[in-house]
Amino acid sequence: MFSALTKSLASKTTFSEIQTNVLAGLTVGVIALPLSMALAIASGVPPQHGLYTAIVAGIIIAIGGGSKVNVSGPTAAFVVVLLPIVHQFGIGGLLVSGFMAGIILIMMGLGKFGKLIEIVPYPVIIGFTAGIGVVIGTIQIKDFLGLDIESLDGDYLEKLILIVNSLPSIDWQELLIGGLTIVTLLLWPRIRSKIPGHLIALLLGSVTAWLLSYFSQDFSIATIGSRFHYEINGITGNGIPAILPSFEWPWNLPGADGTPIGLSFELIKLLLPSAITIAILGSLESLLCAVVADGMTGKKHNSNDELIGQGIGNLIAPLFGGIPATAAIARTAASIKAGSTSPLASVVHGLFILGSILALTPLLAYIPMASMAALLLVVAWNMSEPKHFIRTIKIAPRDDVIVLILCFLLTVLFDMTVAVAVGIGLASMLFIRRSITITNTTKIEKNHASYGEMPDSIAIYDINGSLFFGSAQKALQAISTVTPNLRVVILDMTEVNMLDMSAIVTMESIKESLAKQHIYLIISNLHERMAAKLRRAGISDKPDEIQFSGTVAEAVVMANKML
Template identity: 70%
Template sequence: MFSALRHSLAQKPSRPEIQANVLAGLTVGVIALPLSMALAIASGVPPQYGLYTAIVAGIVIALTGGSAVNVSGPTAAFVVVLLPIVQEFGLGGLLLSGLMAGFILVAMGFGRLGKLIEIVPYPVIVGFTSGIGVVIATFQIKDFLGLEIESLHGHYLEIVSVILHALHSIDWRETLIGILTLAVLLVWPRVRSRIPGHLVALLIGSLAAWMLTLFIPGFQVDTIGSRFSFEIDGVTGSGIPPILPTFDWPWNLPGADGTPIGLSFELIRLLFPAAITIAILGALESLLCAVIADGMSEKKHDPNDELIGQGIGNILAPLFGGIPATAAIARTTANVKSGGSLPLASVVHGLFILFAILLLAPILSHIPMASMAALLLMVAWNMSEAKHFARTVRIAPRDDVLVLVSCFLLTVLLDMTIAVGVGMGLAAALFIRRTVSLTQTAVIESHNADQSVPENVVVYDINGPLFFGSAQKALRNIVLVRPNTRVVVLDMSEVTLLDMSAIVAMESIVADLKRKQIGLVINNLHPRMIMKLRRAGVRKQSGQIAFARTLHESFEAARRMLQPPADP
């Protein structure tokens, strides 16, 4: 634990390095401020909960995790998981599931599962991230066009149907502001300014909406202030409350019906699958982000400590109103490019957002919802990785394309949890099929000119791993020996794996050859695998089973088996 902080302190950073990290933190804070609000709104909760996440989780994870440059907070990957939780269990259920996910992440870290990202195939990652991008973009159409839709519930096709039926209600005012904001987002990267493009876009969108309200009678658009409200000590307000995050147990917060959700075993049972999904997704994105950051910053993270830090952050954040958090690739990249090299940068980013809540809450309330939708459309496009998706379809093997398309369609049409599960299962099955094809068994007719195979001896050359998928295929023909065969030699020099299925198959071969009074010589099997066979009872037996290290020794053992037994 705390490995990133300990290593950073051990390096005794200089004053210029500290100043660089403070500036990097301020830069990331400017980027994270609107994104945190937008992602909270997309997840179905008021914007301040995204800000609370960036403050608490951003600071805690930086101090307790295993990456010195990761910046954590709400991310787009969580949206498709969190929105259904909010719709069914309300804010209280969302924060409780995040709390449970935090404990799961800590357990994963202590269980040394930090190498998790290495076993997830690339097509699975691209498939579900592209699917998430499509789902996020679909949900933003309502606010971008100002459609008269009360809420979006149900599966993806139902949501698309509702949107299509509501297209007649397009509000030109909302659409104008949305298009203007999106245009700035698309054009700004060409300006090559150090000012974040989404900050400029939201500023222009907000100013345009305000000025058009002054000059065009009846011009009005939905804003954060008109959409969301709060109550403090009996006093109501609109937009974002200008107060610090306060402690409260998640089960005291409202459920979908507006009453405190409470705490019960049944509720924990219902939320547990969602908590597992949040934990796995958070682990994958955090570790992937850390790997990318290592390549950019020339630092090295501790993956297990990073999982523990993410877990601690997700345990504490819900206690102060924070939704589930993970390391954000866009913010981490901006941090490294701005000179961030210490956990200090993420801490400063969190403090910046905290002071922004206290000082800028009334101003933030004027941001149009159409502008926030445009920002999320851009986030969805970046997350969809359309270029990587198209390139994978174009150049990848057919099996990988099948995994990619399956994960994508299942994420969009059904559920991300199902998509990742099916994708991993399908990728594993296809991998097993490929591996099985690598395991071959061939009969050696002769070894070389001066070491020919003895008469009445058959040599089988076995290549590749022997496991549950390949053992039967590789060994099934060995029992079909020639009529005059008296000794079988198994050349296992290139056998790299021997699992229980292969051991059972070997036991069957030994029993069958013994019944036919045929000797067996096992050649050059790795000592580790010989021990496995011995534990299973396949041991050296005079005249029946022998072990050798070379083919020459094997043939000598075979010749001894071919000799008639000595007379007593």
């Protein structure tokens, strides 16, 4: 816990390094400001909640996590998970589920799950991210085209059908501003400017919309100021309230019916699947981001501390109106390129957004919703990584392609809860199957050069690989089939590196079967750790049934004496 901060404080930091980290924090703050608002809107909540997330979670995770340079906040990966929660349980239910996810993340970190999360198969991750990108992109079509749709409810296919049926209601004014924004986003990288492209694109879209509305009364489009309203202490306003995040128990916030959602065991049961999904997805995104950051900086993160830091951040952020957060790869990469070397950059990024709430909220209200949708369309495209998706389909083994496509379809057509469970479950099953195929038993020829000529009454079996619940039966079944004149079976277990309870039970069964046929069993060169497991199970030296030997050559000598 707090390992990134501890390492940074322990190292000698110069004034120049502090200055560089402050500038990196300001740079990534400029990037995170519009993204935080856009991702909150895409998740179904007012934009200020995205800003509160970047402030509270961004600062706390930077201080408490295991990566020096990770920048955390709302991310596109969460949109497909959070939007259904908001529709069903309101913002109160969303923040309660985020609070629960924080507890789960802390438990995962304390349970040393960090390394386990890092080995999630590549096809599973690509399938998830591509599916998330498709869903986010589809949702943004409504605001990008200005379609006359009150709300996009239902599953993905219902939303898609509703969008297609609403295409005749395209608003050319919204499309003009959205198109201008997205063209700027696509062309700006060619200029190779240090100014973030999405900042220029939103600024151009906002100024153009304001000028057109100023010179023409007929020009009117939806903006953050016209779409979102707030009421605080009897004071109402449009857009984003210019107030700091304030403490409030998340269960006191409204549910889907507009009344406080409350806290009950029934609510916890209903939100638990979503909380688990948020925790798993958040851990995947954060540790993947940390691995990418390690490659860019040459440093090494602490995966378990990073999970604990993410958990603390997600535990505290909902108390101040923040939605679930995780490390963001794009923002982290931008921070590193700007010179970030310590958590100070992420802290400064949060403080910059805090200052922006107090100073820039009147201006933020002029940002068009079509421009925000254009920004998210580009984010969705980048997140879906079509080149990697297509390349994996072309070159990956058939099993991996099946996992990829299944995870993609489940994410798009159902939800992330189902996709996470089925995707990781299927990947685990495929791993077990592959492990079974590489575990085998080979019968040694009786004229083997190392052991000399052996009589037909002695059989040697060479067992290779892990003996566990999936492979034990397959690897050991050949031993059960014996010839009439067989009197001694030798098992060469030099290459056996794992033995679980299923394998022990199978060994017991083989021992008993051979004993009934008056056939001796010699287990050769089994690692002491695994031999101790067999002894605890009652499979120990019995001269008339089973013995252990150090080498196969020694076992052959023992077998000849038995005969």
